[in-house]
Amino acid sequence: TRQCNLTGWWKNDLGSKMYVSEVDSQGNFSGEYHTAVSSAQKPIEPSPLVGSQHLDEDGQCTFGFTVNWKFSDSTAVFVGQCFAEKGEEEILQTSWLLREKVDSQPNNWKATRSGQNIFTRMG
Numbered sequence: 026t027r028q029c030n031l032t033g034w035w036k037n038d039l040g041s042k043m044y045v046s047e048v049d050s051q052g053n054f055s056g057e058y059h060t061a062v063s064s065a066q067k068p069i070e071p072s073p074l075v076g077s078q079h080l081d082e083d084g085q086c087t088f089g090f091t092v093n094w095k096f097s098d099s100t101a102v103f104v105g106q107c108f109a110e111k112g113e114e115e116i117l118q119t120s121w122l123l124r125e126k127v128d129s130q131p132n133n134w135k136a137t138r139s140g141q142n143i144f145t146r147m148g
């Protein structure tokens with residue numbers, strides 16, 4: 026297996042795109058997330074992401090990142106693993122939690138959605 030570096034452009038099964046900037050020596054990175062879907066009342070805008078990945082010697086790196094939506098009072102966190110078998114395209118297998126702001130604690134029960142996304146490299 027090859028070392029999986031997250032730097033670059035990725036697209037997921039929903040058509041969302043994300044750019045991950047360089048990953049520093051501690052495995053930290055930042056970038057931007059262009060979601061293709063939203064249940065917010067405002068138009069979609071690119072939103073910042075920050076995260077960190079393991080830089081394991083075996084290359085199958087686990088990572089996490091947070092997206093702070095600029096157009097919605099909500100936050101998403103993604104966790105996942107990069108699979109990069111020799112000769113095959115890299116994919117990111119992720120699970121996410123999406124938390125919207127609710128106006129009262131009794132509504133807390135309905136504030137978090139979860140799901141999965143698969144990302145592949147663009148271009």
Ligand SMILES: O=C(CCCC[C@@H]1SC[C@@H]2NC(=O)N[C@@H]21)Nc1ccc([N+](=O)[O-])cc1
Nearest residue numbers: 041060062063064065094097099101121125
């Ligand atoms: O709509 C939003 C902000 C955009 C979320 C995009 C999600 S992140 C997980 C999944 N993977 C993607 O690529 N895109 C989707 N926030 C929001 C707005 C309203 C409510 N709500 O419950 O009303 C909940 C969340």
